[in-house]
Amino acid sequence: MTPSTAFLAIALVLLITMAAGLVRVIIGPSPADRMMAAQLLGTSGIAVLLLLAATLGIPALIDVGLIFALLAAVSVAAFTRRRIGQDRS
Amino acid sequence: MDQPTFGLILNLISTLLACGGALFFIAGTVGLLRLPDLYSRLHALTKADNLGLGLIMLAVLPQAPDLFFALKMLLLWVLVMIAGATGAHLIAKRAVRGDGEDIL
Amino acid sequence: MIRPRSLHRFMGPLGRLGLFSALWAVLAGGSPASWIIGAPTVLSATWASLRLHPDTGRDGRAGMRLLGLVRFTPFFLLQSIRGGLDVALRVLRPRVRIHPGFQSYRPRLGDPLARVVFLDTISLLPGTLSADLRDGLIHIHALDARDDLEPGLARLEAVVAALFGDSLESGPR
Numbered sequence: 001m002t003p004s005t006a007f008l009a010i011a012l013v014l015l016i017t018m019a020a021g022l023v024r025v026i027i028g029p030s031p032a033d034r035m036m037a038a039q040l041l042g043t044s045g046i047a048v049l050l051l052l053a054a055t056l057g058i059p060a061l062i063d064v065g066l067i068f069a070l071l072a073a074v075s076v077a078a079f080t081r082r083r084i085g086q087d088r089s
Numbered sequence: 090m091d092q093p094t095f096g097l098i099l100n101l102i103s104t105l106l107a108c109g110g111a112l113f114f115i116a117g118t119v120g121l122l123r124l125p126d127l128y129s130r131l132h133a134l135t136k137a138d139n140l141g142l143g144l145i146m147l148a149v150l151p152q153a154p155d156l157f158f159a160l161k162m163l164l165l166w167v168l169v170m171i172a173g174a175t176g177a178h179l180i181a182k183r184a185v186r187g188d189g190e191d192i193l
Numbered sequence: 194m195i196r197p198r199s200l201h202r203f204m205g206p207l208g209r210l211g212l213f214s215a216l217w218a219v220l221a222g223g224s225p226a227s228w229i230i231g232a233p234t235v236l237s238a239t240w241a242s243l244r245l246h247p248d249t250g251r252d253g254r255a256g257m258r259l260l261g262l263v264r265f266t267p268f269f270l271l272q273s274i275r276g277g278l279d280v281a282l283r284v285l286r287p288r289v290r291i292h293p294g295f296q297s298y299r300p301r302l303g304d305p306l307a308r309v310v311f312l313d314t315i316s317l318l319p320g321t322l323s324a325d326l327r328d329g330l331i332h333i334h335a336l337d338a339r340d341d342l343e344p345g346l347a348r349l350e351a352v353v354a355a356l357f358g359d360s361l362e363s364g365p366r
Contacts, residue, residue: 006104006107006108007103007104007107007148007149010107012109012110013115013190014114016119017114017115017118018118020118020122021121021122022120022129023122024121024122028116029113029127030127030184032127032180032183033127033130033174033178035180036121036127036130036131036134036162036180037121039134039138039173039176040121040134041118041119042113042140043138043139043141043142043169043173044114044138044141046104046142046165046169047110047114047123047141047142047145048144050143050145050149050162050188051107051149052167053149054149054152059158062158062161062162062165063133064154065165065192066161066165066168066220068170069165069168069169072169072172072176073168073172073175073176075137076172076175076176076179076180079175079180080176080180080182080183096347100354109304111280113277113281114241116277116280116281116284116285117242117281118281119282119284120280121279122288122351123216123284123351124284124291125289125291126293127207128293128334129291129293129320129323129334129336130314131334132280132322132334132336133280133284134281135316135317135320135322136273136276136277136279136316136317137280137281139273139277139279139317140273140274140276140277141277143273147305151336157219157222157223161219161220161222161340164216164219164220164269166214166225170317171313174312174313174316174317175313178312178313178322178324179324181324181334182324182325182326184324185324185332186325187327
């Protein structure tokens with residue numbers, strides 16, 4: 001017995017929480033809230049990819065996860081760097 | 090301990106860890122939806138998520154086909170954690186200073 | 194005081210080259226052909242890292258310590274588990290139990306890299322989130338601002354200081 005069935009079920013649960021997180025993207029209220037919800041989607045997506053990589057036996061999915069992590073980091077940095085005034089660090 | 094029993098216990102541990110991870114992801118999403126202000130939501134986002142991903146990673150770890158895969162997963166978790174904490178700080182700083190382009 | 198360089202610090206140019214090479218090996222899965230792309234990548238990563246964050250260890254003061262890392266890792270893991278549990282228990286109750294507010298903390302860490310690590314770990318600790326660092330004062334958002342955050346933060350700061358071999362020059366407490 002492998003835990004693949006349980007992993008698939010948990011991946012499904014994570015997909016449902018991702019869908020629930022989308023509510024925050026819609027209601028906002030501020031762009032920062034929407035950004036945070038997108039971050040949550042990224043992290044959950046990575047978890048789903050890890051579970052699928054183990055269950056389906058596709059190790060390359062972890063590289064997709066790394067890309068997700070990279071995009072999440074870059075998007076937050078870009079989001080917070082866009083300023084109206086002078087950048088004081 | 091013989092081989093099949095060991096494997097069974099390992100699988101049980103994997104399943105339990107993955108369930109725990111899912112629980113933290115649920116908590117993170119619930120926090121994101123229920124908490125009243127941006128800063129509190131950031132708390133839920135950074136802490137629950139990183140722990141959730143950590144547990145999922147630990148669950149998948151025994152199923153890893155080789156050592157490189159295991160190390161890569163560990164690296165992925167560390168990177169997500171650093172990015173998450175830094176991102177949370179950046180978003181909070183932007184809100185504290187009120188200098189985002191949307192706040193005019 | 195002169196400390197043995199190579200043993201305690203691994204943030205010099207050679208140490209970074211080794212670190213990035215190890216990272217590439219993990220990412221590419223150890224296939225020899227991958228180094229055709231890997232070698233230039235690792236070299237430019239080392240160059241970029243030295244350019245963006247010059248070696249702070251010239252005066253023999255800062256840089257990461259292996260012994261500090263051994264102390265930091267379990268502390269960090271335990272605290273982040275506590276942090277996750279804390280926030281999960283708060284939001285999964287029928288009534289969300291928070292009293293959010295701000296507190297400030299004056300860090301005594303001198304090394305800039307150590308400060309970044311301190312700021313990031315604050316956000317993963319139970320109930321605290323580093324919101325801003327301005328005029329040498331860290332503004333911290335707390336899920337429960339009625340607690341005094343000072344002792345926990347001072348303890349974390351000591352662990353981070355040990356990680357970087359930073360002697361906390363005593364600022365105003």
